[in-house]
Amino acid sequence: MRVPLSWLRDYVDVDVSPEALAERLTLLGMEVQGIEHRGADWQRIVVGELLTVEPHPGSDHLLVTTVRTSPQEPVLTVLTGASNVAAGQHVPVAVPGAVLPGGRRIEVTRMAGRESQGMLCSGDELGLTTDADGILILPADAPVGVAMTDLFGDVVLDIDVKPNRGDALSLIGLAREVAAATGARVRWPEIVLGESEPPTESHVSVEVEDAVLCPRFVARYVGGVRVGPSSLRVQARLTAAGVRPVSNVVDASNYVMLELGKPTHTFDADRITDGRIVVRLARPGERLETLDHVLRDLTPETLLIADSAGPLSIAGVMGGASSEVGAATTAVVIESAVFDPVTIRRAAHHHALRSEASLRFEKGQESRLARIGANRVAQLIQAWAGGQIAAGCADTNPVEPEPSRLPFRPWRVSSLLGADVPVAEMRALLQRVEVQTEPAGRGDVVPVAAGFPGVVLGAADAARALVAIVPPHRRDLEIEADVTEEVARVMGYDRVPGRLPETPMPEYRPDPRRTVDAARDALAGRGLDEVVTHALVGPVDHERLGMPADDPATIRVTNPLSIDHSQVRRSLLPGLVRVLVENERQRRSDVSLFEVGHVHRLVDGVPAERPMLGVLLGGDQSGAAWNQAARPADLWEVRGLVMALCARVGAAPPSAARPDSFGPFEHPGRTAVLHVEVDGGACELGRAFELHPSYLEAVEARSGHVAVALLDLDVLQSAIPAVRRYVPFPRVPAVERDLAIVVGDGTLAGDVDRVIRESTAPLLRGLRLFDVYAGAPLAPGERSLAFRLTLQAAERTLTDEEIDATVARVVDALAARLGARIRS
């Protein structure tokens, strides 16, 4: 809320600097987010008196004026394009050398052949009012020659009023806070009405259909008004507070909203059929043209102010055009009501019409203010627009609620804060926010958690407990902890000491990030850069992965900021690829990335997310240099990385197999599915692959080969044995045998590997593929796979016979199961 200090001073004395006041309000919970010095940027703009105003002989839209800005200085000749000026008026004059808000300099200029020695200013040019069409006409008593800053400068505090403090969305509410901070007294405006017969009830009646939706409705009638602009002082105050001045009647309503926090509405009384107002929900098919001249369909949840002819306004949100107060209005009906906050909030959201008024209604309204607000608006209308206030008012619920009683235990206040606050001090602190206290009685109930049963005080506790008498404007004080906060914020949080907890430590809990962090360290240690990409991606990202835009397993954002971020990612791949492409545009050809993040999908209609690790390699992987050749990003590179990180986190290396099917982004000849052993069974860890050339083209990647691994971190975690045991290694020498095995088309290295392992157990200690060869003299399609077998028995040296027999067994098995032969 924007608070002009000159206005605030109507209700409370402020004898400290704006900066000091801002600091104290902030420390009280009314955070001052900005201090605006209005008028500080009006340089050499003074009050001038127009001596003459005449048409410009050479122009049909310019006027030539002469202005006196001081008895000593010569009279200035100033040209203006505005038409609202007349001799004798006092106006703001920017004399040569002046600077306007925004830095615009005013110098002597020539217009249509005549010299202009400065400029007459509009209210808008000074930021003082919002009128940009005419010159700002100052009050006749504005002293000539005085700087405008001295007359109309002000300081405006921008205060962030929290949602629970609707009462402080007003000058009077913030005056109460200033008083709490400084000990000053709050001055309410004096509301005295001169009323006239006939009474209000002869002009207007009010019927409320559902008192839950409208607990109170107060109406008043003011006849004989003359609608026109408000005084400059009122306009300047409203403008400084961020509300656009409209007319004296509408301004009176807005002024009271800012002053008391009470939104009201004014109707042209002659447009209310028979003077009969009904507060009701909209009926099917009803429509209303609102003040902004939009014809709106009204839903049956919309609360209306209506007459027998139909809707007049959307309650608490916006008035209707048909009953708008305008220049021809001579009598007004003032509405000052309390509405159900949720109903108003929904209507404002539904019609996208959130206003200063609806914002205040949403936070709940003090019943008492309905009557006070109606009276205050009537008073100001009469003062500003003349007319007669009809005697009395229509009031659907003329009962003023009692202050509420809130029993609390001072020792619990101290124990929550961890600071001993003496009871007497506590009572004094509460008094500063208009909360009186009295002794509690046996059986009083302390509200601990709203919506749950409270604590009934026994005799002993009752003797030490207090009851806070909560004033009606503090609807946010409901439970004991609320009292604690009032005590703390008025006392000042510097009284809460800092100390480290002495309560027992929690049980040990393994860090769920341990494996992830080990994997991250391993990959960064191998030269990869960690990235964090958006969890929200576009439909095209998923379509490229083979998931249609309307895929039933995809979770979509219903109110996305843009189509590019409208779906929750199902894979880390699109984000990684985007980083690759963006960096390729920066001429990088050595990209190696990884990301740890969640991927999402719907399983049986319920969101399911899994932590994944994505690795992407594009371009040179070695860091080519004068002494090192470039190494391409390929399947082997990424598989090697996966093996290294598995070893680092303590999992066995995954096995690779050719998958049964491929995504459209996977190179069908260069995709492996990776399995790890979990509880004795094979579990899919993820996939390692090179990107399909068509995919690379679609995403406009420059790299010809990009290798990727996408791993499920939960599977990786479960593949790590709970305990790692040392295995004794044999002290007897091992024997190595090399076998070059020729296989035909379709036989995979993994198949050969498996057959060797199965036919040599338990003597095999190591197995390493050290060469792959194809070409003459082998037949086309044949490959020679050279393996080195390391054979060893646990406790003795193998004999030549045993070794030969083992090798023979391998050769036979390879021949029998894979049709392989040994290359001699």
Added chain:
Amino acid sequence: MDLDTLSARLSTLEQAGLDAIRAASSPEALEAVQVAYLGRRGELKTVLGGIGALPAPDRPQVGAIGNAVREALEAALEIRRRELQTAALDARLARETVDVTLPGRPFRSGSLHPLIETNREIARIFGQFGFVVYEGPEVESDARNFQALNIPPDHPARDLWDTLYVDVPGYLLRTHTSPGQIHVMQQTAPPIRALLPGRCFRYEAVDASHGFEFFQVEGLMVDEGTTMADLRGLLDAFAQAMFGRGRPTRFRPGYYPFTEPSVAFDVQCVVCNGVGCPSCKRTGWMTILGAGMVHPVVLRNGGLDPERYQGFAFGLGTDRIAILRYGIDDIRMFLENDLRFLEQFS
């Protein structure tokens, strides 16, 4: 053959051998000299073969001379061998000399993302005080993100979070890590000291200080007798660890529906040290996080009795901490992943 003749021949042989040894310019040549003079069919053997023609009394004298010649040659051989070895080594070292100012082999140094590393640092600091890490989902239920946190539907406080909703009824993208409080309380009995890092989402236009995806860390401590003084002490310790010893801090009132009382935790501006600058809006303070005592309704929703247990919670923005820690002026850098940015965190 007489003694003098034989002696003269041995003397000549010795001189010739020593000359040959000195002339040998490689280990192989030296080896040949050794064979030629001292080998089984070498010169020395040949000359000494004439010893049988001498009278018996002369023989020991000739034998002694022969041994002396052998020893002289062997000594010379050894010296020459060392000389040649040293020369060979020197030659090798000279041959292998390189331009040592050429750059080393480029092992690539990877990097860890500043946001995730900041989360890890935060967890490390609070870990010293017994806080352990928990995790919660990114796609969260409205019930936990709002309702269990004392924010009913249509509550004005919902305006504090501009929410991104999803097409699954009852779910949304979590707007803060605070629903983690409910997860933890429902699965763990006090004493609780929990830390919940995670990615959050808001309907927010992107600029230098806002993004629609960002990271937070939630802290929660619940036990009998946990107080706001405990909160203050821990946050002070955190601020000292993160921003250096002796940096002033303060609590000021704040507002969250799920804490009561609620506070904002300010640290003296790290840019101007409290003098006032644009970074701190001339207040001299920077707000690091929001915190407060867990609202009794939230304790209830977490299954705990507020008459028995008290607790505090705090939520800090990882992005904000990282910005202050590294002097980054644009939050968008974090998700742009420009390698020129990332490589600075290796």
